[in-house]
Amino acid sequence: MLDNSSIDHHYFSNNRNKITSHIAIIGGGFTGLTAAYQLTLQGYRVTVLEKEKEVGGLAGSFEVNGEKIEKFYHHWFTNDKYLMELVKELNVEDQVTYRTTRTGIYYANNFFNLSSPLDLLTFKPLHLFNRIRLGFFILWVRRLKNWKKLESINAHKWLLKICGKQVYQIVWEPLLRGKFGMFAESISAVWFWNKVKLRGGSRNKDGGEMLAYYRGGFAALAERLETEISLNGGEIKTNITVQGLVVKSDYVVAIQTSQGLINVDAVIATPALPIIADLLAPHVSSEYVDRLRQVQYLANVCLVLELNRSLSKTYWLNVNDPNFPFVGVIEHTNLESQETYGGRHIIYLSKYLLETENLYNINDEEALNYSIPYLTKMFPEFSRDWIIDYHLWKARYSQPIVLNHYSQLIPEATTPLKNFYICTMSQIYPEDRGTNYAIREGRKIGDFVGKQIQSVKLNN
Structure with missing residues (x-):
């Protein structure tokens, strides 16, 4: 993905001291923040440009009873290597909490616990x-290393062949359709392999699922990164919109923003590929822009409820009912104590969908009214007067659609503009999007760009 061949050494010939090189990073999610952190460690002058009022990206937050919490549910796994390394490097390991959580399935109007091997053995629908x-399939997937053999296979065909019809129809098909809708039968087996492998590897000694959370939420970790970037001489600008590029001879010399022009020596862009395509379109070939647009995305809506009591003891409830509009019911306060939020129980109702669908375009109250009958059917004791408050969050580019041979769709980090680089969640492969891999890719692109500038310095 990273290729030195497109770097024109002449461009950097005047940058004798690397500190004078100014690198702008578009996007203040964890990829952008980690890239900025990595570059400032090397002494580069960095400016992060974030359109929202705070950093964090899809891990952005809001407040519940004065405590920050993610707009879209977040946790991390005990095998999230890159996240754990960063936390250790920032000397904030004491802020990480661990808890054994319950995973379940709602199927045929019943709840089934699927947190451990014993639960699986007593799963009566099968x-x-x-x-x-x-x-055995789950154990085998965790040991499968050569994912490239799966690139030409659809997940649904792969699962049918290995698991059989009953397992596929009861366990896997509802999840695929709930996640990807009309694209369910086109999703690559590679995507599914990674999901099972990752979740299956985050276990305690008894086989139960063990998850981790950061005190103060992912917003607190983003703020910790922001502090380090500032201490290292970097700058983070929020509430700023990137409106265009000033390009001369295939080099970006400035970024046009809602706060004026910003002169740059290099740019790293981290938003979704369609946004980057719009930004590059006036300056590169239509063929290149079309290639960026080949990766498709699903949107997400997340209805967050603040309740005065718990729905269940399950943290992650997969909804294997095709009539239920949400693919999952995530009770966050079965991971992080409700005492953190003044005794309020936090529920996420998540749905992936096309941005043209009605649920994506309705307002908060309409979404709540739409959801209550389904919640009441699932939890008959549930009553509207349990609701203290509610919030609706939407993300247009939430989930890349991982098709067969997806590796051939992923663009390189380098672009036709010789000092403009891209590093987005759609380039995380064979793994799927996630904070752990955003940190890995942020470090990687930061090191790459820094080394290119430094190598030019040494050659001139």
Whole structure:
């Protein structure tokens, strides 16, 4: 993905001292923040440009009873190596809490716990043979290394072949359709392999799922990064919109923003590829722009409820009911104590969908009214008077649609503009998007751009 061949050494010939090189990073999510952090550690002058009022990207937050919490549910796994390394480097390991959580499935109007191997063996909707078959499949996937063999296989065909019809129809098909809708049968087996492998690897000694959370939420970790960037001489500008590029001879010399021009020596762009395509379109070939647009995305809506009591003891409830509009019910306060939020129980109702669908375009109250009958059906004791407050959050570019041979769709980090680089969640592969990999890719692009500038300095 990273290629030195497009770097024109002449451009940097005047940058004798690397500190004089100014690098702008578009986007203040964890990819952009980590890239900025990595570059400031090397002594570069960096400015992060974030359109929202605070950094964090899809891990952005809001307040519940004075405490920040993510707009879209977040946790991390115990095997999230890059996140753990960063936390250790920032000397904030004491801010990470660990908890064994419960995972379940809502199927045929019943709740089933699927947190441990024993739960799987007692999962009555499957015949005993198929329960064992499913268990062996999960173990096998965790040990499967050569994912490239899966690139030409659709997940649904792969799962049908290995797990059989009953396991597929009861366990996997509802999740695929709930996540990807009309694209469900086109999703690559690589995407599914990674999801099962990652979640299956975050276990305690008894086989139960163990998850981690950061005190103060991911916003607190983003703020910690922001502080380090500032201490290292970097600058973060929020509430600023990137409106265009000033390009001369295939080099970006300035960024046009809502706060005026910003002169640059290099640019790293971290938003979704369609946004980057719009930005580059006046300056590069239409063929290149079309290539950036080949990756498609699903949007997400997340209705967050603040309740005066708990819905259940399950943290992550997969909804395997095609009539229910949300793919998951995530009770955050079964991961982080409700005492953190003044005794309020936090529920996320998540739905991936096309941005043209009605649910994506309705307002907060309409979304709540739409959801309550489904919640009441699932939890008959639920009452509207349980709701203290509610919030609706939307993300247009939430989930890249990972098709067969997706690796061939991923653009390189380098672009036709010789000092403009891209590093986005759509380039995380074979893994799927996530804070852990955003940090990995942010470090990687930061090191790459820094080394290119430094190598030019040494050659001139």
